[in-house]
Amino acid sequence: MKPLPVELDSLACERDQRELFASLSLQLEPGEVLQVAGPNGSGKTSLLRIMAGLLPPSAGDMRYGGESVFSGVGRENWRQQRLYIGHAPAVKGALTAEENLAWLCALSRPVANDHIWQALEQVGLRGFEDVPCHNLSAGQQRRVALARLYLEQHPVWILDEPFTAIDKAGVAALETHILQHAARGGLVIMTTHHGLEHLPGVRCLDLGQVG
Template sequence: MTPQLEAVDLACERDWRMLFEHLDLQLAAGDMLQISGPNGSGKTSLLRLLAGLMRPTSGQILVQGKPLAEQRGELARLLLWIGHAAGIKDLLTPEENLAWLCALHRPAGREAIWQALAAVGLRGFEDVPCHTLSAGQQRRVALARLYLDSPPLWILDEPFTALDKQGVAQLEAHLAHHCETGGMVILTTHHTLERKPSGYCELNLGQWAA
């Protein structure tokens, strides 16, 4: 299957320390790639490189076979990034946050937003200021984007953080379903995945340490 995202001979240096080098990977429709490794091995840095938020020290990233620098518009269409922090605005409500985030790429109507919030267990919290929500609820506001009309590639940094057992199981199932229906997921997590799609693969950055 044709790779949608590739890393070729990738190296990353942070604070004058080489985190990893000579790293190669490919991601095609249906794939789930879990990035693992010890703390400080560069897991978040690799996600940010693949999301186009950082530049590699050397090597290149290809989007549909072309250099990322030539494909930024295509990557924006292809990608949904959710970092370790919830990335929401405290003074806005969950509905307002999702409307604002979706407006950047794929506008969503009110009904779709309410359905997404219900899917993550936030029915009844649509118009509550986010600063009044718990850390787990704020995380679920961010993750509700995965239940809207979202791009095919999801890059997620520790998506299970602050979720309860039920929330973890629900998200696992949703990620697996996304891959099983042709989507792609790259994630970091300290959580042991119980539900893995057939296209699951793990990349341990310890093997690529400089």
């Protein structure tokens, strides 16, 4: 899948009759990492949910490769292109790490068990494949969700606070993985309170200043 540019065209979001941001325009080229920053309540998560297609914007449009992602063919195409990992990691406590990943990946494309084991090893969960996730710590559960980044083929990643509850070594590994994805031509859009200034080529969108 060849990544295409993402374009935000005067996007606006309103929650409970309060305007979070308006006329947000932005062009993202393949290979870019965008950090969405801003104080609590500035609409970071709402923006990511709009971009993922979970929340309709109150005005404006978003285009992927020139086609609107909110209707018709563009929406169907966008569903195949973007991977969204939200605040809630979508990890079921009663299922094991392997079962969780097998199902989450199958929602877009089924993957082989060997790959799942490899991905779990890469996020530092070797030996925890068969443990029900409610026996894992919060950080480990988050790692299970993030293992999808090593499994799925989507060119665009939308990550809401991916570093929550992850230790220093894990954050460093994840940063490297995100930069590698961008270097391969992928696009990453993420929110985090963790500073990314030390990473090369990360663009920052401060919603506190847009609104």
